Amino acid sequence: MPAETVSSMPSLRDVYRARARISSHVRRTPLVRSAPLSLLSGSEVHLKLETLQDIGAFKLRGAVNRIMTLDDEERRRGVVTMSTGNHGRAVAYAAGRLGVPAIVCLSELVAGNKVEAIRELGAEARIIGRSQDEAGEEALRLVREEGMVLIPPFDDPAVIAGQGTIGLELLEDLPDVDEVLVPLSGGGLIAGIALALKSADRAIRVVGVSMTRGAAMAASLAAGHPVAVKEEPTLADSLGGGIGLDNRYTFELVRRHVDDVLLLDEEEIADGMRHLYRKEGLVAEGAAAVGVAALIAGRAGGAGRRIATVISGRNVDMASFGAIVAAEST
Numbered sequence: 001m002p003a004e005t006v007s008s009m010p011s012l013r014d015v016y017r018a019r020a021r022i023s024s025h026v027r028r029t030p031l032v033r034s035a036p037l038s039l040l041s042g043s044e045v046h047l048k049l050e051t052l053q054d055i056g057a058f059k060l061r062g063a064v065n066r067i068m069t070l071d072d073e074e075r076r077r078g079v080v081t082m083s084t085g086n087h088g089r090a091v092a093y094a095a096g097r098l099g100v101p102a103i104v105c106l107s108e109l110v111a112g113n114k115v116e117a118i119r120e121l122g123a124e125a126r127i128i129g130r131s132q133d134e135a136g137e138e139a140l141r142l143v144r145e146e147g148m149v150l151i152p153p154f155d156d157p158a159v160i161a162g163q164g165t166i167g168l169e170l171l172e173d174l175p176d177v178d179e180v181l182v183p184l185s186g187g188g189l190i191a192g193i194a195l196a197l198k199s200a201d202r203a204i205r206v207v208g209v210s211m212t213r214g215a216a217m218a219a220s221l222a223a224g225h226p227v228a229v230k231e232e233p234t235l236a237d238s239l240g241g242g243i244g245l246d247n248r249y250t251f252e253l254v255r256r257h258v259d260d261v262l263l264l265d266e267e268e269i270a271d272g273m274r275h276l277y278r279k280e281g282l283v284a285e286g287a288a289a290v291g292v293a294a295l296i297a298g299r300a301g302g303a304g305r306r307i308a309t310v311i312s313g314r315n316v317d318m319a320s321f322g323a324i325v326a327a328e329s330t
């Protein structure tokens with residue numbers, strides 16, 4: 001068996017190991033009760049503020065955990081990744097902090113502010129192709145020809161375990177949680193969180209939320225195997241991209257542990273962003289607002305239920321953000 005197929009599914013123990021490893025580099029974020037959302041939905045709603053991480057998104061957790069498991073030779077050759085932005089930013093930040101060289105391969109669809117942020121963190125940003133998959137091919141070339149180590153955005157046991165540390169914090173801060181709404185793209189975030197929550201209690205509902213425009217995990221679950229979907233522009237740009245046709249971990253973990261997946265249209269996502277800004281004073285990107293959007297749309301929640309949702313990031317282009325929050329809701 002080739003060495004790369006030996007690594008196995010991450011477990012709860014890996015999530016605890018990740019927490020021990022990353023705790024001095026990653027913020028333990030607050031979980032705050034939202035009075036306006038609780039009133040509006042009839043549920044008891046809590047927001048997990050991953051917007052407060054140094055790079056403005058949760059992805060630091062997985063990236064730091066993965067880079068901290070490199071050996072000396074791998075650290076010397078450096079790390080490479082493809083990303084819709086936040087993962088690239090996380091790898092750039094983590095690598096810089098841990099003293100490891102980094103190259104981030106991005107597609108032309110990635111917003112300019114995200115590219116700039118990666119360069120500011122000291123990593124090389126390489127712009128290739130019209131999709132995340134094309135950017136990925138360049139990353140694979142660097143691995144093949146220059147021996148760099150690929151840090152995948154979601155389909156990696158150490159990345160999943162790192163994101164899972166959010167689940168441990170949720171359990172500590174809200175042990176009676178009934179349901180967690182998690183923004184869903186490649187599934188590293190929800191797979192890690194579900195691993196932690198479902199190990200504690202199978203009855204905790206874990207629900208993924210994606211946009212209707214190009215939801216690769218939802219399409220793959222429906223098909224029973226990983227499938228590709230057309231990439232389309234969406235307010236939830238951090239949820240774009242495929243899950244990989246050779247997906248090894250997140251598809252299986254999502255299938256096993258995730259109770260439901262909700263899909264939201266662009267207007268619903270915009271409503272979520274407007275609510276977070278106007279009523280909670282939070283700048284959140286579209287991807288981060290989908291749990292709130294599902295509650296506002298009446299697609300999740302229920303009387304008296306204790307709900308938490310992950311506000312996963314705040315890296316939004318400020319010009320378009322201003323236009324969205326200034327617009328009347330329809």
Ligand SMILES: *Cc1c(COP(=O)(O)O)cnc(C)c1O
Binds near residue numbers: 153186
């Ligand atoms: C990456 C990302 C997600 C989705 O995470 P996956 O592990 O790919 O499912 C959600 N929100 C933000 C802000 C992200 O950057």
